Amino acid sequence: MPVRLPRAGVLLVAPLVVLASVAGAITVGPSDLSVADVYGVVADRAGLGLSDLTLLQQSIVWDLRLPLTLLAGICGAGLAICGVILQSLLRNPLADPFVLGISSGASTGAVAVVVLGVGSGAIGLSTGAFAGALVSFALVLLLASLAGGTTDRLVLAGIAATQLFSALTSFIVFTAADAEQTRGVLFWLLGSLSSASWTDVLVCGVIVLGGLLCCVAGAGWLDAFAFGNDAAASLGVDVTRIRAVLLVLTALMTAVIVSTSGAIGFVGLVLPHFARALVGVGHRLLLPATALLGAIFLIWVDTAARTVIDPEELPVGVATALVGVPAFALVLLRARR
């Protein structure tokens, strides 16, 4: 009989893997660094000792690699959580912010802010992305419900929204932007973590952690949606309110992630299915487990994307799509039965 790790055990092991991933991923790349060096720099900044690295190397760790790796982890966690919420609330194993066009809507909103100069800074960008995410989300849900509200209709509506908002993003960039901004269009359409800063880490970190805590606090309600809205209502859930709160929360998390890293696909789609296989369908364990798996996944995919075709850096969205599409196909085939 195979020895099974107790389900909660995943939640004990996974954070250690996340820590090890952060430390390990930072050492990968040009300029030789070890995990001990990384620890040295972090300890130095925290005032717990001095690093013996050169200032350039310290800067590489502290100003480039550490925010990059942390942001990868946070975005991976956030997108994966969004995937769980959408899959549970919409009762659709294929739901995810990218597939449903929410990420594309957020991209369009953020690009509009950058190019048209409405608002400014990280907050302005996130606000634009949030508005875009809400608009695309509302459009998709409306279109899907008018078309009959089945699983495939929702995905089709999502494809339509993705195409529409990607085209709008390109349109805005090509008509209104200068050459520098035009190069940035790939960033929004494909997703990239290369511009990560500590501000991004902080803003994303706060929103994603807050989102995770809110969702775990409502884990029982999310469970109750397994058999649909009426079934949830008959189990005592205030369906209209909980749905609205959770969908807006998803849009907010997606928006903040997109405004710092563009539209990264397939993390939210694929990771929840792996997490369910590990810890089951109860959201109290599933949400944190998915977040941790998402973090580990995106940290390593981004690391691979940075190094595989050295010295060029592949946008992380390209890498997640290369990994994600086969996994998407797998989920699709399983959903058929």
Added chain:
Amino acid sequence: MTALEAGRVHWAPRGRLVVDEVSLQVEDGTTVGLLGPNGSGKSSLIRILAGLRPPDSGDVLLDGSPLAGMSRRRLARRLAVVEQEPATSQDLRVRDVVALGRVPHRPAWAPDSAHDRAAVEEAAAHAGIADRLDQRFSTLSGGERQRTQIARALAQEPEILLLDEPTNHLDVRHQLALLSLVRRMPTTCLVALHDLNLAAAYCDQVFVLSEGRVVAGGPPAQVLTETLIADVYGVRARVHHDDGVVIRFLGPVTS
């Protein structure tokens, strides 16, 4: 004691009349059948009685107090619903499904308590699926799925249980087994049914709906007459009263 009461309940979504001034009482501890042809408003009435759809006018009273003023959570601890063929996209185990019945009994963030787990086991044993708890819900037969949903409803520890055509798509053996399970349950039950013979055999009282109205109510032996069956279903029938009520259908009414 009246467990559940509808008083002149009226529901006409988008101007289409579905439930027309329905009044009925379900007495404590009884099993009551809700009969009527397809489209007569049985499912809609069950949703209204369960508080899932607010009626346009009229009241639903649970143990004398109106549903309208009651919080969803309080209601879910007192009244449970088993819908027609509920489906899920998730890969739940039977235990997960039955445990959903405990959702209204604990805060949304809390893990299940020893009492929760005991209630799940007990409900599963009562519904006869105790040996199925670790199986996937998707691998169960139709009858076992209905039993799982009934176990989930029992885990809610309700005073009253509403079932919407629980015998749909079950073979005759499973229909009988399911209804005798319903009959044995300690809670008051209101069951929407298609089969008049099953209703006659297992219900203390029946109400007959036709085009959204209650056209008859009372003990099955009094209600299920040849005239009523001809009027409501448009079917000629012979009703025998030898060993309980047995209805034999002869054919459509020819005018």
